[in-house]
Amino acid sequence: MVFVEPVRFKDELDALRDALAAADLPVDDIDQAGRQFLLLRDGAERLGFIGVEGEGPDRLLRSAIILPDKRGAGVGSQLVKELETFVRSDGCERLHLLTTTAEAFFARLGYRAKDRSTAPQVIAASREFAELCPGSAIYMMKTFK
Incomplete structure (x- = not known):
C-alpha cells in the first residue's frame, strides 16, 4: 500500500539527505525552520x-x-500531486520551483517556465533561489485554481 507521510524521524531525514546528495541536489538547509518534507x-x-x-x-x-x-x-507524479494537495489545503495558491534537470517532467504536471525576475519577493529571497541553485536553473510556477 502506497502512502505519504511527513518526514519526522532522524533516520528518515538522514535517508532524505543521502538521496539528495546522491542526486546532486541542495542539502545544506533542509533541517532549518520553514521546510516540510514528505x-x-x-x-x-x-x-x-x-x-x-x-x-x-x-x-x-x-x-x-x-x-x-x-x-x-x-511515482514522481504521484508524489508531486500529494504535495500539491497538502499545500493547497493549507492556503497555497502558487507553487514555485527551480530545476536543472526536470523541466519536461514538471511541464507535464502543469508547471510553466517563467523569467526568474518575475518571482515574488518571498520566493526570490529564499536561500535555495538566492544561493543554493545555480543561476542556470529553470524557474517554474504552477497556479492552483
Missing part, C-alpha cells in the same frame, strides 16, 4: 521524498527525489 512509501519501502518551503499563498517546492530503482513508474 516521504512516499510502499509499505516499509521508501520510494521518494519531496519538500516545500514557506507559508502563505506562494511556496517553494523543494527537492523532489525518487529513489533511482523506483523511477519510471509514475
Whole structure:
C-alpha cells in the first residue's frame, strides 16, 4: 500500500539527505525552520521524498527525489500531486520551483517556465533561489485554481 507521510524521524531525514546528495541536489538547509518534507512509501519501502518551503499563498517546492530503482513508474507524479494537495489545503495558491534537470517532467504536471525576475519577493529571497541553485536553473510556477 502506497502512502505519504511527513518526514519526522532522524533516520528518515538522514535517508532524505543521502538521496539528495546522491542526486546532486541542495542539502545544506533542509533541517532549518520553514521546510516540510514528505516521504512516499510502499509499505516499509521508501520510494521518494519531496519538500516545500514557506507559508502563505506562494511556496517553494523543494527537492523532489525518487529513489533511482523506483523511477519510471509514475511515482514522481504521484508524489508531486500529494504535495500539491497538502499545500493547497493549507492556503497555497502558487507553487514555485527551480530545476536543472526536470523541466519536461514538471511541464507535464502543469508547471510553466517563467523569467526568474518575475518571482515574488518571498520566493526570490529564499536561500535555495538566492544561493543554493545555480543561476542556470529553470524557474517554474504552477497556479492552483
